[in-house]
Amino acid sequence: MYRAVTDLDLRMLERRVDALLAPWAGQHGPGVTIGVVLEGRMAVHRHAGLASVEHDVPIGPATRFRIASVSKQFTCAAILMLAAEGKLSLEDEARRYLPELPEYPQRVTVSHLMHNTSGIRDMLEIMRHGGADLGTPIRLQDLVDGICRQRTLNFAPGSRFLYSNSNFLLLGLIVERLSGETLESFLEMRIFAPLGMRDTRVTQNLQEAIPHLATGYFPDDQKGWLRAPHAFPLHGEGGLVSSVQDLALWGHNFTTRRIGAVWLDGLTTQTPFTNGAVNRYARGLVVRPYRGVETISHGGLWPGYRTEFLRVPAQGVTVIAISNSGASDPNLLAHRALDAVLDGRPGVHPVPALPGREAVEKLAGRYLDPETDSTLELALSDQGKLTITTNGMTVTAEAMEDGRFASPRGSSVFALRAAGPDAVEVEQDAGTIGLWHRVTPGDSLPEGLTGSYHSPEMATTWTVTEAEGKTWIQASGPVATGPLWEVEPVQGDVFRLHVPGTLFRSWLDVRVLREHNQVVGLEASGGRVKHVRYNRLAGSPETKAP
Known part of the structure; x- marks a missing residue:
């Protein structure tokens, strides 16, 4: 049973949410919107900041945002619908519906894709290996081609978790092939229209003009704002625009079960790893404990947009926080708003204190x-x-x-x-x-590093050069030639390769591969792409930049 919410509770909650939004209030920049749903009713919906800095348009109740990976649960919902209709089994091999996928060393199922346990490498990081960032114009087919070039996996399917956008692009393509409709049309007819989610739709083309869509921004070096660059097409992994109001309707559907009574619980069904350990990633949703209660959530991150969709079913609470500022943290804001609801409720643990x-x-x-x-x-x-x-x-x-x-x-x-x-x-x-x-600082880079290296899986050549007392790598891939990336020593034959990007300055951890003490290749691992081998090209000379 939910605890009754009094008028005094609501006033306190409103003030707590307003305090969270205070850093954006009165500032001529992008902002944040927070909605708190209690027992199926929008109890608090507050906003601060601008949807458009250029045109001085404030964020309001109907403002839409790109919600990025919060889209994944809707793609999984479409798959569960098709499974309920007998059009596929979650244990079917993914290649049954996507024959262009390679024959991996182990069987990859539809279920593996949904739980992020497939081991398939992340398509955004595959593109990054080839010098393309999120602001590089590419086609959807470029992403698919990158996935299909991979002949190795990050790990044996089902044995580990690693977040991969590739999984959900592939799921979206399965929906389209089995239904004969676009993912946009399928979700509109099956979910958005029945629930009255008028602000929500799939938008693969980033150039399309969408009414009431907030512009995404990053801070610049002068305490101003820049439009966030993004040019990758979006699909089942992150293609939705939506609003707080619409996501509240979707969250309430988990209680009313107006649609999905047969398949809805499948979104929060967890499947253990092959060793029996719990995988907190269900199907497009994360199930994890927080302060002694079970939360169901997912975040979204795209250049200039950040989202958190957070539910506590046992407490009758849903919190939605969305921002068009790349410098914000809606995940933290949503949990602080949730704290305002949970504080003092029976069975809720205090927030653990950090050490000194x-x-x-x-x-x-x-x-x-x-x-x-x-x-x-x-x-x-x-x-x-x-x-x-x-x-x-x-x-x-x-x-x-x-x-x-x-x-x-x-x-x-x-x-x-x-x-x-x-x-x-x-x-x-x-x-x-x-x-x-x-690691003790001050180590030097491995010797014999300069030259050219190629990865067939990435269809990319890395060229290592020296200039201005530093070592650099430049990637030339199938869609772009990237800028120079700085190489930093770590220890022995391990170095760090800095890869500046639209979202943040990432790095790859790289090991030098040797035979008879000669450098024969590099093995690079990032956050979502592991153990990519770059073989040194035959006859590749050691090179120094002019």
Whole structure:
């Protein structure tokens, strides 16, 4: 049973949400909108900031945003509809419907795609390996081609979790092939129209003019704003525009079951890994505990747009936070709004306190996992909190009830604790635990690195040169030739390759491969693409840039 909500509760909630929005209020820049739904009713819906900085248009109740990966649950819903109609089985091999996929070493099923356990490499990172960023104009077929070139997987299907946009593009294509309709038409007729979600639609073409759509922005170096560049087509992985009002209708449908009574629970069904460990990623939704209650959520990130869709079914609460500022954190805002609802309710745990500044300072440094060659940065923020950076993505750690630090509120597990003065114990998905060792700064780059290297799977050549006392790599791929990327030593034959991008400055962890002490290749791993081999081209000379 839900706790009755009083008028005093609502006034307190309104003030808490207004306080969360205060940094954007009265500022001539993009902003945030937050909606809190209690027991099926929009209890609070507040906004701050501008939908269009150029035209001074404020964010309002009907403002639409690109909700990016929050789209994934709708693609999964379409698959579950088709399964309920007997048009496919979730245990069918994906190649049955997508014969252009290669024959992988292990069988990849539709279910693997939905749970992010397929091992198929992420298409956005595949493009990044070839020098293309999200602002590079490409076609949908370029993404499909990149996926289909891969002959190896990140891991054996079902054994691990790794977020991959490729999974949901492929699911969207399956929907289209089995239904004979576009994904846009299918979702409109089957979900959006029946629920009255008038602000929601699939928009694959980013050039299409959409009424009431907020413009996405990034901050510039002069305390102003720039339009966020994006040119990749969008599909089942992130193609929806929507609004807080529409997402509230969708969230309420999980209670009313106006549509999907047969298949709706399938969206939150979890399938364990092959070792029996829990996978918190269900089907386009993440199921995880927070303060002793079960939450169901998903975030969205696209240049200039950030979204959090967060439900606590047992408490009758849904929180939706959306922003058109790339510098905002709707995930954090949504959880702070949820805290305002949960505080004082029976059975809700207090927010665990973070250790003091001294404990955080002792952890600060760079760490290397000797098993995977992955690197990790731990640092002390200006506020005295621990930040965790992996492959360039930085988050502020939250405390766990067992005293560990964790990457906050994510779709996967990343928790750590000190393991002596120069090591941390890191737990990741599928219960994988590793001991990462502190790296002493000041190492030099491996010798014999300059030359050219090629990956057939990426259809890309990397050229390593030296200039101005530094080492650089330039990628030439199937759709672009990228800028120079700086190479930074880590330890021994492991180095870091910095890849600036639209969303953030990412990095790849790279190991030099040797035979008879001669460099014969490179093996690169990023956040969502692992163990890509680049073979040194025959006769490739060591080169120095002029």
